Amino acid sequence: MSATKEIKFSDESLALAEKLMKRYPEGKHKSAIIPILHIAQAEFDGWLSPQVMNYVASILKIQPIEVYEVASFYSMFNLKPVGKCLIEVCRTSSCWLLGAEDVISHIEKKLNIKVGETTADGMFSLKGVECLGSCGTAPMMQVGADYYENLTLDKVDNLIHRFKSEGKRKSYTDQAESKSV
Amino acid sequence: MGKKILLKNDHIPGIQSYDVYRQHGGYASVEKALKTMTPEVIVEEVKKSGLRGRGGAGFPTGLKWSFLAKPEGVARYLVCNADESEPGTFKDRYLMERIPHLLIEGMIASSFALGAKTSYIYIRGEYFYVARILEQAIEEAYAKGWLGKNILGSGFDFDLHVHVGAGAYICGEETALLESLEGKRGNPRIKPPFPAIAGLYACPTIVNNVETIAAVVPIINDGGDAYAQIGIGKSTGTKLISASGHINKPGVYEIEMGITVEDFIYSDEYCGGIKGGRKLKAVVAGGSSVPILPAELILKTAAGEPRLMSYESLADGGFATGTMLGSGGFIVMDESTSIVKNLWNFSRFYHHESCGQCSPCREGTGWMEKILHRILEGHGKMSDVDLLWDIQGKIEGKTICPLGDAAAWPVASAIRHFRKEFEDYVQKPSSIKDVKHYYRLHEAGTAS
Ligand SMILES: Cc1cc2nc3c(=O)[nH]c(=O)nc-3n(C[C@H](O)[C@H](O)[C@H](O)COP(=O)(O)O)c2cc1C
Numbered sequence: 186m187s188a189t190k191e192i193k194f195s196d197e198s199l200a201l202a203e204k205l206m207k208r209y210p211e212g213k214h215k216s217a218i219i220p221i222l223h224i225a226q227a228e229f230d231g232w233l234s235p236q237v238m239n240y241v242a243s244i245l246k247i248q249p250i251e252v253y254e255v256a257s258f259y260s261m262f263n264l265k266p267v268g269k270c271l272i273e274v275c276r277t278s279s280c281w282l283l284g285a286e287d288v289i290s291h292i293e294k295k296l297n298i299k300v301g302e303t304t305a306d307g308m309f310s311l312k313g314v315e316c317l318g319s320c321g322t323a324p325m326m327q328v329g330a331d332y333y334e335n336l337t338l339d340k341v342d343n344l345i346h347r348f349k350s351e352g353k354r355k356s357y358t359d360q361a362e363s364k365s366v
Numbered sequence: 367m368g369k370k371i372l373l374k375n376d377h378i379p380g381i382q383s384y385d386v387y388r389q390h391g392g393y394a395s396v397e398k399a400l401k402t403m404t405p406e407v408i409v410e411e412v413k414k415s416g417l418r419g420r421g422g423a424g425f426p427t428g429l430k431w432s433f434l435a436k437p438e439g440v441a442r443y444l445v446c447n448a449d450e451s452e453p454g455t456f457k458d459r460y461l462m463e464r465i466p467h468l469l470i471e472g473m474i475a476s477s478f479a480l481g482a483k484t485s486y487i488y489i490r491g492e493y494f495y496v497a498r499i500l501e502q503a504i505e506e507a508y509a510k511g512w513l514g515k516n517i518l519g520s521g522f523d524f525d526l527h528v529h530v531g532a533g534a535y536i537c538g539e540e541t542a543l544l545e546s547l548e549g550k551r552g553n554p555r556i557k558p559p560f561p562a563i564a565g566l567y568a569c570p571t572i573v574n575n576v577e578t579i580a581a582v583v584p585i586i587n588d589g590g591d592a593y594a595q596i597g598i599g600k601s602t603g604t605k606l607i608s609a610s611g612h613i614n615k616p617g618v619y620e621i622e623m624g625i626t627v628e629d630f631i632y633s634d635e636y637c638g639g640i641k642g643g644r645k646l647k648a649v650v651a652g653g654s655s656v657p658i659l660p661a662e663l664i665l666k667t668a669a670g671e672p673r674l675m676s677y678e679s680l681a682d683g684g685f686a687t688g689t690m691l692g693s694g695g696f697i698v699m700d701e702s703t704s705i706v707k708n709l710w711n712f713s714r715f716y717h718h719e720s721c722g723q724c725s726p727c728r729e730g731t732g733w734m735e736k737i738l739h740r741i742l743e744g745h746g747k748m749s750d751v752d753l754l755w756d757i758q759g760k761i762e763g764k765t766i767c768p769l770g771d772a773a774a775w776p777v778a779s780a781i782r783h784f785r786k787e788f789e790d791y792v793q794k795p796s797s798i799k800d801v802k803h804y805y806r807l808h809e810a811g812t813a814s
């Protein structure tokens with residue numbers, strides 16, 4: 186993350202934002218705020234800084250407070266920096282019944298961080314999330330666009346190893362790779 | 367084999383794509399609707415079908431459609447609720463991922479029936495990859511002339527868009543969903559006015575679940591009467607059940623309503639019995655919000671009748687001995703499960719997801735979570751069980767939206783049916799650490 190980076194969408198993202206705003210009736214383009222915040226989060230290092238939110242407000246021609254209000258309501262928006270790979274482990278009902286706690290404590294040990302923290306190298310953050318609609322393939326976790334299901338501790342190890350060697354930032358807006366491991 | 371309508375083609379390779387979908391009869395309902403039916407006739411067919419909303423509340427769809435206000439010169443909207451966040455529910459994702467065109471077909475036919483010229487599919491943000499699948503399918507449908515201007519020369523213009531959310535269970539509640547779709551925080555609205563009068567952008571709006579809209583396709587194709595022949599009593603048609611937990615074969619099953627719960631849990635066609643041959647302890651039959659039932663009451667009603675997979679049978683006995691079909695999120699718990707800890711897990715969920723507008727829900731869900739946590743930590747008092755009971759009773763029915771009820775019912779039912787387990791935790795705190803709480807991952811091994 187460089188502090189000097191100018192807050193401005195790439196041409197491609199800007200075109201996409203314009204296209205999204207046209208999906209709503211005349212004067213109702215504020216509806217596009219969530220989809221555009223997703224693009225912004227993906228483009229600006231995985232989180233929404235006040236500067237980024239102000240920029241989104243300027244695109245939507247609304248007050249910055251309207252963007253802060255929305256961004257702070259939804260759990261997928263990060264208002265603080267996160268690691269390149271945000272590992273989101275489902276901790277609800279069926280996943281819990283089938284060992285989500287084991288998955289979480291295993292990752293905590295392996296990465297030497299607690300839920301809510303980021304590794305020193307900025308590669309991983311860990312989060313516990315609520316049911317992701319994948320309960321039949323519990324336990325599961327989401328990283329970027331991808332669902333990783335029917336987890337075992339070995340699978341988790343392999344994934345972490347792979348993410349680390351790839352070193353790439355993962356975003357919800359990525360093209361999903363294969364869902365299976 | 368049970369009757370399949372929605373998923374009858376889901377095994378066909380390539381059914382995700384337009385060409386294969388079309389070869390297998392896809393979009394016939396749009397042809398039939400636009401060429402041979404009027405909107406009023408379609409609404410009548412949906413009424414005749416007896417279809418009830420599949421999002422959780424089970425409200426008759428045709429009746430709901432008939433409430434839609436139709437003032438001159440005012441736009442109307444159909445919004446598909448693909449927020450699917452009720453713990454234990456994953457059927458909409460399955461349907462959209464496997465057969466995206468079925469939802470799109472249903473949206474076109476239903477929007478025609480309602481006079482909506484633009485409609486939205488509001489899908490939870492975590493399902494981003496599913497949103498992409500839908501968008502691709504929508505592009506195909508535009509290219510083939512099923513969307514856009516003057517569809518099939520009928521004069522019907524229709525645009526369909528996907529809208530992604532960003533993580534908030536409450537946005538599944540229809541008025542919160544509309545707020546969110548308008549670009550705001552997902553705070554439920556005070557009703558009335560109901561969306562059918564003033565919904566999206568204050569225009570008349572119908573919000574329906576993914577599965578509800580998909581079911582409109584066979585209803586148009588085969589007629590409402592044919593649909594009503596399937597199922598049992600007022601539970602017509604088929605239902606997608608998301609089965610998870612301690613069972614041998616978790617997954618999404620389309621069932622004809624009226625099969626027995628016992629058959630659903632134990633037969634090889636469905637759940638295939640309890641993992642490791644263990645004993646069944648409890649079931650949450652319709653997503654985390656509905657009352658939990660112990661094995662004996664989920665398999666048989668209080669009157670000793672076999673319990674059936676239908677709205678009425680699951681509700682038989684009221685909340686004293688029954689539950690609800692809800693979203694069809696069927697969570698099975700074996701004898702190793704700690705009901706207290708499971709309840710804490712649910713309570714944490716509702717506390718986390720409360721939008722915070724009403725104090726009974728905002729504060730009460732937090733208190734329940736804390737008290738349960740205290741009991742699990744071995745610091746519970748006997749009076750805590752009564753306190754929990756008291757708090758849940760003070761939330762139920764006293765909030766703007768039903769999330770308050772959804773948070774209260776699991777607590778009430780767990781205490782009602784498993785009080786002794788709570789008391790044991792309070793009286794013998796040392797025993798808590800010996801309780802397994804859940805199926806440990808290393809024990810699960812690779813057993814399927
Ligand atoms: C807290 C809460 C969450 C809900 N979540 C969903 C959901 O994820 N999907 C859904 O279809 N309905 C959900 N509902 C029900 C909707 O409010 C609404 O009744 C439904 O979308 C209507 O569609 P239907 O008549 O086709 O079932 C939820 C309701 C509440 C109170």
Ligand code: SF4
Binds near residue numbers: 536769
């Ligand atoms: S019941 Fe809970 S979720 Fe619903 S409006 Fe009130 S505070 Fe919000």
Ligand code: FES
Binds near residue numbers: 277280
């Ligand atoms: S409980 Fe984990 S995905 Fe539903």
